[in-house]
Amino acid sequence: MATPHNEAATGEIAKTVLMPGDPLRAKFLAMTYLEDAKQFNNVRNMFGYTGSYKGKEVSIMGSGMGMPSIGIYSHELYSQYGVENIIRIGTCGSFKKHVHLRDIIIVQGCCTDSNFAYQFELPGVYSAISDYGLLEKAVALAKEKNVNYHVGNILSSDIFYHADKNSPEKWASMGCLGVEMESYALFATAAYLNKRALTLLTVSDSLVSKEETTPEEREKSFTAMMEIALEIA
Ligand SMILES: O=P(O)(O)O[C@H]1O[C@H](CO)[C@@H](O)[C@H]1O
Numbered sequence: 001m002a003t004p005h006n007e008a009a010t011g012e013i014a015k016t017v018l019m020p021g022d023p024l025r026a027k028f029l030a031m032t033y034l035e036d037a038k039q040f041n042n043v044r045n046m047f048g049y050t051g052s053y054k055g056k057e058v059s060i061m062g063s064g065m066g067m068p069s070i071g072i073y074s075h076e077l078y079s080q081y082g083v084e085n086i087i088r089i090g091t092c093g094s095f096k097k098h099v100h101l102r103d104i105i106i107v108q109g110c111c112t113d114s115n116f117a118y119q120f121e122l123p124g125v126y127s128a129i130s131d132y133g134l135l136e137k138a139v140a141l142a143k144e145k146n147v148n149y150h151v152g153n154i155l156s157s158d159i160f161y162h163a164d165k166n167s168p169e170k171w172a173s174m175g176c177l178g179v180e181m182e183s184y185a186l187f188a189t190a191a192y193l194n195k196r197a198l199t200l201l202t203v204s205d206s207l208v209s210k211e212e213t214t215p216e217e218r219e220k221s222f223t224a225m226m227e228i229a230l231e232i233a
């Protein structure tokens, strides 16, 4: 059984899938952490692997950048491959002075400038939230590992290069900790299909201090976040 975007056969994908935006990060993670990793997808170079971590079967697959992309892959994983949990492991920009480079954000909910949820024809505005069970486990593991973490709301945006230069300040004033581009669509898709989702983000740059990490660091570092996600799985 294949979909237009995933060539995996039935049974080749685990119940829990970790999804970084970057398919090369998916490959790096699978090669670094999974035993007996087997590649199940190569369509559009959106690499996906299944293997085992501490005896548990887990899959890792790239989501691509933006809500349309994660909307497609998460919908297919949940509805066609029997996936129950998707944990996005991404990078984000910080909106707050106290949220530093390399800190982890455990995402509780998302605001958005996207119209992704219009398809559900709700008589109001949909608030996308993560699964509390997954969130609780992530918080416990972050405490155990003694990492700098924050739990809260973020902006999940359709836009990377914002024309409105005051946008970060406005969202920060409403309590958003940072910005990325996929979680709202992931959480909404999970809710629609009665599945579970969580996002863990490592701060790759600060919209306050203007500091940033290198592309190589983004691809290969951020190990604390990856280990938390693997242990939840
Ligand atoms: O590092 P990833 O998971 O791709 O996440 C962030 O990085 C990309 C933008 O550079 C967007 O996908 C954003 O959400």
Ligand SMILES: O=c1cc[nH]c(=O)[nH]1
Pocket: 091, 092, 093, 094, 160, 179, 180, 181, 204, 205, 207
């Ligand atoms: O979406 C993103 C990700 C990292 N940094 C940003 O400013 N935006």
